[in-house]
Amino acid sequence: MALLDIKQLSIGFGRPGAPLIAVDGLDLSIEEGEVVGVVGESGSGKSVTSLAIMGLIDAPGRVSAQRMELAGRDLLALSPRERRAMLGRDVAMIFQDPMSSLNPCFTVAYQLMETLRIHVGGNARARRLLALDLLRQVDMPDPARRLDAYPHQLSGGMCQRVMVAMAIACNPRLLIADEPTTALDVTIQAQMLDLLLELQRQRGMALMLITHDLGVVAQIASRVVVMYAGQVVETGALPRIFKTPRHPYTQALLAALPENNLGRKRLQTIPGVVPGQYDRPAGCLLHPRCARAAPRCVSERPALEGRPGSQVRCHFPLTGEEPRA
Amino acid sequence: MLAYVAKRVGMVIPTFIGITLLAFSLIHMIPGNAVEALSGERGMSPERYQQLSHQLGLDRPLRTQYFDYVGHLLHGDFGRSINTHDGVLQEFLTLFPATVELALCALALALLLGLPAGMLAAVKRNSVLDYSVMGVSLTGYSMPIFWWALLLIQLFSVTLGWTPVSGRIDIAFDFPAPTGFMLIDAWMSGEDGAVASALWHLILPAIALGTIPLAVIARMTRSAMLEVLREDYVRTARAKGLSWFSVVCVHALRNALIPVITVIGLQVGTLLTGAILTETIFSWPGIGKWLVEAIHRRDYPVVQGGILMSATIVIVVNLAVDLLYGVVNPRIRHNS
Numbered sequence: 001m002a003l004l005d006i007k008q009l010s011i012g013f014g015r016p017g018a019p020l021i022a023v024d025g026l027d028l029s030i031e032e033g034e035v036v037g038v039v040g041e042s043g044s045g046k047s048v049t050s051l052a053i054m055g056l057i058d059a060p061g062r063v064s065a066q067r068m069e070l071a072g073r074d075l076l077a078l079s080p081r082e083r084r085a086m087l088g089r090d091v092a093m094i095f096q097d098p099m100s101s102l103n104p105c106f107t108v109a110y111q112l113m114e115t116l117r118i119h120v121g122g123n124a125r126a127r128r129l130l131a132l133d134l135l136r137q138v139d140m141p142d143p144a145r146r147l148d149a150y151p152h153q154l155s156g157g158m159c160q161r162v163m164v165a166m167a168i169a170c171n172p173r174l175l176i177a178d179e180p181t182t183a184l185d186v187t188i189q190a191q192m193l194d195l196l197l198e199l200q201r202q203r204g205m206a207l208m209l210i211t212h213d214l215g216v217v218a219q220i221a222s223r224v225v226v227m228y229a230g231q232v233v234e235t236g237a238l239p240r241i242f243k244t245p246r247h248p249y250t251q252a253l254l255a256a257l258p259e260n261n262l263g264r265k266r267l268q269t270i271p272g273v274v275p276g277q278y279d280r281p282a283g284c285l286l287h288p289r290c291a292r293a294a295p296r297c298v299s300e301r302p303a304l305e306g307r308p309g310s311q312v313r314c315h316f317p318l319t320g321e322e323p324r325a
Numbered sequence: 326m327l328a329y330v331a332k333r334v335g336m337v338i339p340t341f342i343g344i345t346l347l348a349f350s351l352i353h354m355i356p357g358n359a360v361e362a363l364s365g366e367r368g369m370s371p372e373r374y375q376q377l378s379h380q381l382g383l384d385r386p387l388r389t390q391y392f393d394y395v396g397h398l399l400h401g402d403f404g405r406s407i408n409t410h411d412g413v414l415q416e417f418l419t420l421f422p423a424t425v426e427l428a429l430c431a432l433a434l435a436l437l438l439g440l441p442a443g444m445l446a447a448v449k450r451n452s453v454l455d456y457s458v459m460g461v462s463l464t465g466y467s468m469p470i471f472w473w474a475l476l477l478i479q480l481f482s483v484t485l486g487w488t489p490v491s492g493r494i495d496i497a498f499d500f501p502a503p504t505g506f507m508l509i510d511a512w513m514s515g516e517d518g519a520v521a522s523a524l525w526h527l528i529l530p531a532i533a534l535g536t537i538p539l540a541v542i543a544r545m546t547r548s549a550m551l552e553v554l555r556e557d558y559v560r561t562a563r564a565k566g567l568s569w570f571s572v573v574c575v576h577a578l579r580n581a582l583i584p585v586i587t588v589i590g591l592q593v594g595t596l597l598t599g600a601i602l603t604e605t606i607f608s609w610p611g612i613g614k615w616l617v618e619a620i621h622r623r624d625y626p627v628v629q630g631g632i633l634m635s636a637t638i639v640i641v642v643n644l645a646v647d648l649l650y651g652v653v654n655p656r657i658r659h660n661s
Contacts, residue, residue, distance in 0.1 A: 054564055084568060087564055087565065095557060095560070100557040102561065103558040104580065104656060105653070106576075150656070
């Protein structure tokens, strides 16, 4: 059984009469110890999905699903108390902007020990030792001194290390990393990915890596979920999905990577933007931006088809034999 | 932190010099001059005029007068009341505890009600509770103190007869006042019902005086809290599995307090101004009432000294607030 099992997840905002659909019928499953990359442009619903898993979508946001289970427990049926007991212990999350994700008024030690206090207990002395050990595990330079530092005294990379330390404090089975490297310097990005992957292997935890950077996914994920406008458009294992993408959107994303544009004057881009929550087109959501759109794409929305683990949402999936753009 | 403290304390000195200038020039801004003001309607003989001018030092150059004045201040000499001939400083110190007691109770009331009300309004944003709290606080803020105080007296003292109309304690009680704080003195006297009587006398003036700070604190807390609740670190705190109470009262409040503390400091000025009206209405023997009476009697040394000391208090409190700011906000503590 999958660790995380989501069927037909929908997330809406706004008034019931005029809902804004952020995520529409999303299926996602993550196995124990698996590294899954979730990619897509801004506005594709990646972050909202992760917040829904954490139960951090507040009213007027509405989350509904046919099934939404973590380790066999129904996430939608949890009481607030059960939910809190799970957060930080079974599932933890790190965010995009590490500097603003730490509370500026409290020391690193306080914020680390707080997680331990809720889920592990023990006396303050023991918790402090654990916190120090966690900082060592995330390769924090000079960890003993950083314990009593405030976030503003740390660099962005160090703040993200603290966030990671906080997230792994209770050995979660699933770690959700929402754009963990986006706000960091390029040199730190690689270190941070190595660290996440190393921790993931040591602890055998599942890692859900949300990013818009396919290069990052290529480095560490074993499976990719491509999202577009609140829907999954393609899923597949690496490296298959990079070698022979089946959805035109995945192909376009790959074509936009700088390493696939060597020798060109300009990067290839995808014309247009992700449709907003109000102006989703009929038919295939991508058709206004898709070079291969046919009349059927305008009128009929394709379903996600294929065997589990390798699915595509396209009437005319690529076969890999088309001439390269 | 030390550099921060030094900087803040250093900034007080020019402000203080400004206040002495203002208080000093007061006596020269009176229409005519202070001696004429003293003479009243009966007029005064030229000899007497000369004598009084000389006595008040008004016949010397302005600069000499100012430096004399500051020199006296530095020696703790604030002059003597024209009316009672007592030292201004002594009178001030006798009456000051009454005002402090009233202002502290008003401020405590404002904090005890204002902080939770503002937090609740922010957490239950756009609810009936939010609108009620904000509506009531806007009304409280717009209400003239004297009118509000009279309404309170009309209802609670006259119609319902629950509270006394004026004074600090029932006249039946007579005990020594070593501290000048009626609640403490009453408690120390051990007399039956003394504390209760002091409390009943205190409650209406404290409400009247505390209403505006209460409204300001509630509104400020709400807006600071709303801003903070949107921050990423609040999401992090929730993602840890903290209870909503801990998220709001520890992670959010600590950050929201930073602007609120500034506002609390500024309210001390409001409290001292408000005390003038409140004390007059409730016959509360504090420095507010003392100053009003001094103005009526044209007792300029008292007015001058009272302004100087009230301003000093406002400066000192705001200095304390600035220092407290450093304690609450680590970014200030380390970055100065």
